[in-house]
Amino acid sequence: MTAPISIVIPTLNAQAHLPACLAALTEGLPEGLIRELIVTDGGSTDETRKIADAVGAEWVSGDASRGGQLRRGVAAARGHWVMVLHADTVLEAGWSKTVAEHIRGGDGGPAYFRLAFRSRGLMPAWVAGWANLRARVFGLPFGDQGILMTVSDYRRAGGYPDQPLMEDVALAFALSKAGKRPRALPVRAMTSAAAYKRDGWLRRGAGNLWRLVRYCLGADPTRLARGYSGDTAPQ
Numbered sequence: 001m002t003a004p005i006s007i008v009i010p011t012l013n014a015q016a017h018l019p020a021c022l023a024a025l026t027e028g029l030p031e032g033l034i035r036e037l038i039v040t041d042g043g044s045t046d047e048t049r050k051i052a053d054a055v056g057a058e059w060v061s062g063d064a065s066r067g068g069q070l071r072r073g074v075a076a077a078r079g080h081w082v083m084v085l086h087a088d089t090v091l092e093a094g095w096s097k098t099v100a101e102h103i104r105g106g107d108g109g110p111a112y113f114r115l116a117f118r119s120r121g122l123m124p125a126w127v128a129g130w131a132n133l134r135a136r137v138f139g140l141p142f143g144d145q146g147i148l149m150t151v152s153d154y155r156r157a158g159g160y161p162d163q164p165l166m167e168d169v170a171l172a173f174a175l176s177k178a179g180k181r182p183r184a185l186p187v188r189a190m191t192s193a194a195a196y197k198r199d200g201w202l203r204r205g206a207g208n209l210w211r212l213v214r215y216c217l218g219a220d221p222t223r224l225a226r227g228y229s230g231d232t233a234p235q
Contacts, residue, residue: 003035004103005148006077007085009057010040010069014087015047017192022055024090031096033103040073066143067167070160074151083148088192090118091146095187099148102185110149110175110182112141113189123201124193130205132184139181140212143168144191153180164225166215 007025011018018039028034039052042064052059060072074082081103085091091113102111115131117124135141147168157174160167172182196204211224 001032002079003032004079005033005081005083005099006036006038006074006079006151007034007083008038008040008070008073008077009085009087010042010066010073011044011048011052011087012042012064013044013046013048015044015051017088018048018051020090021085021087022051024093024095025085027093028096028099031100033096033100035079036077038073038076040069040076042069065162065164067160067164067170068162070167071162074154074159077151079151081148081150082154083146084143085146085189086144086191088194089144089146090190092116092188092190098185098187102148108150110147110153110180111185112145112147112182113185113187115142115145116188116190117193117196118190119193119197124196127196127201127205135182136184139176140169140172141182141184142208144189146189147171147182148185149175149180149182153178156180163221165211165221166224167221169212169215 005028009021025034037055037057038060039057040060041048042062049059058076060076062068062072070084112135115128117128131142131145135145141147153175157171157178157180161170163170175182215221215224
């Protein structure tokens, strides 16, 4: 039986984060879940490609654009399912069993993971809690929560738009409109807190919320991206 999942990871100078992300995925191999790993790069100048080549990942390259990179990556997928993860996200141990149960025994709809930060304290817990509440109530997981979906559902929703920001929100809206609202899996996606520590937890969190509101009101994602201070890996 062919493994069902193509894993797609967008990167841009992600050498500091990618090894931990990949190490956490290895438990999916004995479960027979992972068919292929696709790294879709936006022009890295560090050791990102060397890391990807070392694990036998398929390398897809093009312009640095979050939506464009993801669109190219999923287009190369040959699995029945696709799981999209950011390079600075580490799935907690045991994820493979939960994902296998969802694929083989669940309703088969799109799903995402519960956000957690690799940082301790009140603010990391508060920001993650708000993100998980937003995702559950509105069906709007952000990209750092990952997403698991069938390729057919992805295509039916129109796929990722080629835009530099809010491509994850656009896809979530489209999936819900197609009757495939994403739901949470009981697995944590532990992501880097570097951007929040750099910008400040309240400032970064408020900025993300304001960009989401503006996007929902029709703001141009290209304009929104100009005021976005991202990390080296698309987020």
